[in-house]
Amino acid sequence: MAARVAVVVFPGTNCEHDVVTAMERVGAEASLVWHGDRDLGPADAVVLPGGFAHGDYLRPGALARFSPVMEAVARFAAEGGPVVGICNGFQVLTEAGLLPGALVKNRGLRFVCAPARVRVDSDRSVLTAGLPLGTTLSVPVNHFSGSYVCDPATLARLRDGGQVVLRYLENPNGSVDDIAGVANAAGNVVGLMPHPERAVDALLGSADGQLLLRALVQQAAGVRAA
Amino acid sequence: MRFAARVEVRLRPGIADPEGATIERALPALGFEGVRDVRAGRSFRFEVDAADEGEARRRAEELAHRLLANPVIEDSVLELAPVEGA
Known part of the structure; x- marks a missing residue:
């Protein structure tokens, strides 16, 4: 039976x-879950997609955290289930404290919307398990607040623990240490600014997101x- | 009793502030010389019903810490004053 993915909608x-x-397209069954629901339904994984949850008022993700x-x-x-936040979903996960750090306005106040080359720097996450380290992927970014920040102690912990899962080859937003995606210590919660769902067909410019x-x-x- | 609260939220020292930097860069073109260290922030105002000032302060600070500011990147400063006649 196919894996069941709950896709949360704010x-x-x-x-x-x-x-x-x-x-x-990659063989899962996916269903939408409204933010007002208290139950995810039958789910083997959860994805928080991109967008502007609650209008991004206050800070991106700040109000969604209380949904x-x-x-x-x-x-x-907490039970070890795979949770992935993409773009705005990443912002929600940091605001909710499920991932360390925060995402602030891009360097130079520039909105970025372009293909980004990212490198797999850790396979200790549910999003990169089994991928050879150093694999380069082309996945688009599309954001205004995607500059990842955290304090030096947290950064050292992320590096040592293999929690920096994706890094930009050309940093588009000023993220510390070129970070494009991070995982929690257990590797089951991952957030990334690039949009893998927009890179699932060569017709879209890249199918790397499928990996x-x-x-x-x-x-x-x-x-x-x- | 009712208290008027004002919470100022600003980026913590060391966190890049592109908004403040952009404003600062624009100042010379407008004829403002000698202005430095521009930092952008946000201000929130609300009123709190509470038994006394201590309770009002505690609740307003909790609100500021849990919602208005993200402690990873921001500091907040609370000002509180009784609302006369409320």
């Missing part, structure tokens, strides 16, 4: 259908079998 989320289509569904997401993550999403689906299936 008011203002706008990448949920892309994520559902991309997840189906009822986030308690279920936090519980799912990440396939890894997630395999991990989700593994959780289910366990």
Whole structure:
């Protein structure tokens, strides 16, 4: 049976259908879960897609963190379930304290919307498991607040623990240490600014996002079998 | 009792502030010389009903820490004053 992926929709989320289509393309069953629900339904993995949850008012992700569904997401993550936040979803996960650090306005106040080359620098996450270190992927970025920051002690911990899973080859936003994606210590919660769901077909310029999403689906299936 | 709260949220020292930097760069073109260290922040105002000032302060600070500011990147400063006649 296919892995089941719950795709969370906040008011203002706008990448949920892309994520559902991309997840189906890599063999998963995907369904939408409204932010007001307290239950994720049957899920082997959770994706928080991009967009502008709650209008990005206050700070991106600041209000989404208090949506009822986030308690279920936090519980799912605490039980070891794979959780991935893409772009705005990454911002939500940092605001919710499920990932370290924060995302601030891009260097130079520049909105970036372009293909980005990223390198897999750790396979200790549900999004990069099984991918050879050093693998270079082309995945688009599309954000205004994607500059990753954290204090030096946290950065050292992330580096030592293999929690920096993706780095930009050309830093588009001023992120510390060129960080494009990080995982929690256990590796089951991952956030990234690039949009793998927008790179699932050569027609879109790249199909590299499939490698990440396939890894997630395999991990989700593994959780289910366990 | 009712208290008027004002919370100023600003980026912590060491966190890059592209907004403040952009404003600062624009100043010479407008004829403002000798202005430095521009930092952008946000200000929030709200009123709190509480038994006394201590309770009002505690609740307003909790609100500031849990929601208005992200402690990873921001500091907050609270000012509190009783609302006369409320």
